[in-house]
Amino acid sequence: MRKFLMAAALVAFASNTIIGAEPAHAADGPTLTAVKKRGELICGVHQGRYGFAIADKKGKWKGLDVDVCKAVAAAVLGDGNKVKYIPLGSVQRFPALQSGQVDMLSRTTTITLTRDSALGLNFGPPTFYTGTGFMVRKKLGITKVDQLGGAAICVFPGSTTEKNIAALFKSKGMKMTPVVIENSKELVSAYMAGRCDVLAMDQAGLPGHQQYDAKTPSDHVILDGVYSKEPLAAGVRADDDQWFDITKWVVHALFNAEEWGITQANVDKMKASKDPNVTRLLGATGNLGKKIGLGKSWAYDAIKAVGNYGEVYDRNWGPPLNLARGVNELWTKGGLMYGFPMK
């Protein structure tokens, strides 16, 4: 009898512990609370794509996506260096965000209807516009996509590129063989070793691989034109509206800073600006930050940490990659970057 009772008690105890582990229901701003408590932002980035996210020889992360993480960390914690970067493959990235392994995903991720809805995610304003591009060996003498029928194409799994090229080649009545490898280094080296005739990815990713991964960069050419729309943006979980607002408005702050001439260097001086838009953004007047759960100086801290959007772009896409801004210019200069009103 005693044994029986002990067994019963054990089962009861075990089930109690399990029930006790029931997930906590969403309180106000769980992500913000967690980030503040941790004193560190956990940001999912690409494993290695020049211009977006790449670790240098000392292990320091650089890139446009990385700067977005830094700006958010600065706005929330007052210090752009309080970020832990988690390099993610194209397949792992969404589960990592959904499961809470990362606070935000700033990883060359295209906004699509499916990702926005079925994945339970929210995407901020696009921080980069690009489209599927193709790189081939120069000696093949190829100048346009129509000549790629029958080619072997190296492509990341689970990317929008994978679907784009399937649709593109089908619409042109051409065949191709996709070679699908998740690890970014392996994939690029498969192309460089000649396993594939073509390397396909967001066009903005190609110059970096051409410059740094090819033995002789001039042996390769990037074909003209983009073959899809790829608005890249930072994503967060859809169940935390406040955190979504924070990531969204930090990006808008960077756009507006460029438009209003606020730079990393002059941000302190600009606090005394006569333009009420500028002083409101920098927290010298009013308290915009409070409305999204942050301090007064949130935008000031973000700009101090990474500069305005134009500075972020130039830092990552200037020499040696030299990618022209094109549609990534401000709307006032004919581009698509449009900061929403800071009111």
Place this chain on the structure above:
Amino acid sequence: MAEQAHPPKNNRSILHSIAFRNIAYQLLLVAALAFLGWYLYDNINENLDRQNIATGWGFLNEPAGFDISESIIPFDSSQTFARIFAAGVLNTLHVAFVGIFLATLLGITMGIARVSRNWLVSKVASAYVEICRNVPVVLHVIFWSSIIRLLPHPRQALEPFNGAFISNRGLMLPFPVDNILYPWVAFALVLGIGGALIFARWARFRREHTGQYISVFWPGTSIIVGLPLLVWVLGGAPLTWDYPALKGFNYQGGISLSPEYIALLIGITVYTGAFIAEIVRSGIESIHRGQIEASRALGLRHGFIMRFIIIPQALRVIVPPTASQFLSLTKNSSLGVLIGYPDLVNIGNTSLNQTGQAVEAIAIMMLVYLTISLTISIFMNFYNKLVAIRER
């Protein structure tokens, strides 16, 4: 006192009954497991719901929208996720079964070579086993993948014999053009195998009853090869080869094995072969030397001793661990994902990412591997019973 020491049966509580306790404990365990299962299921659903993540199996009927590099069944990006999963399962089965076949051949050969009295042969086999067994299988696969990438481009492909090409795009071989006679040749082959089996049974029956030994190998082989050959020759011996030819980027025509397939196949075969070789060696060495000496004293030939004395007893030791090697080979085939072979995991990962339905995609993968593994287990258990020595 005496009454306390031996209480009458009808006074004993049912809780003291061993039969009751056995059942009660098992019921409790089942209840606990059922509760745990329900809890996990409910928890997953609640969390998915809370995060607005899509659930359900409807996505299987939607078009996949992406292509795969190789498939046994024809596949096109406008076909459904269900079909692309099927293509992935078939690719997994393809590499796993060919791998199991080749690893078994390699393992048996190397295992027997290891106990050979020829110094060079046994040392070569030992070196093979020790090197391949002690390197992680991931490195095997990546190693062969890198080696294949070093091969020349299709335009400078190696041509070992007329119509066969080796390049960094894989191995291209000529293949006979389909002919109306070929199904009949295949039918004759099946008949031939059946005939050879019947002959072997008869020979065994005869040996067990009369003690007269009839060799099965040559008559068996000639039935298996001869019958289809006869059908083919009588049908006019039709044979046209479809040669691979360089068109545009790559070779068209003939049959081709992709570099990813070859690298994965060699990697997992060589790795598992080393383990099977050790199992075969231990099986052979488990037979007491006295039996071999006794057989020799009776004047039996070496091959005869191996086949009728050693192997039947060694199989008892060999079959069960070999079955688990087959299982691990099948599961190791999922490493194809590293080098881009479109196996189940590769396709499952991509689908997971395109649809966002991680729970469903992973459940499918688990279920498929479970089914394949259980099927192999059942078959190997059946084979083990077949070869087990009946103790009399």
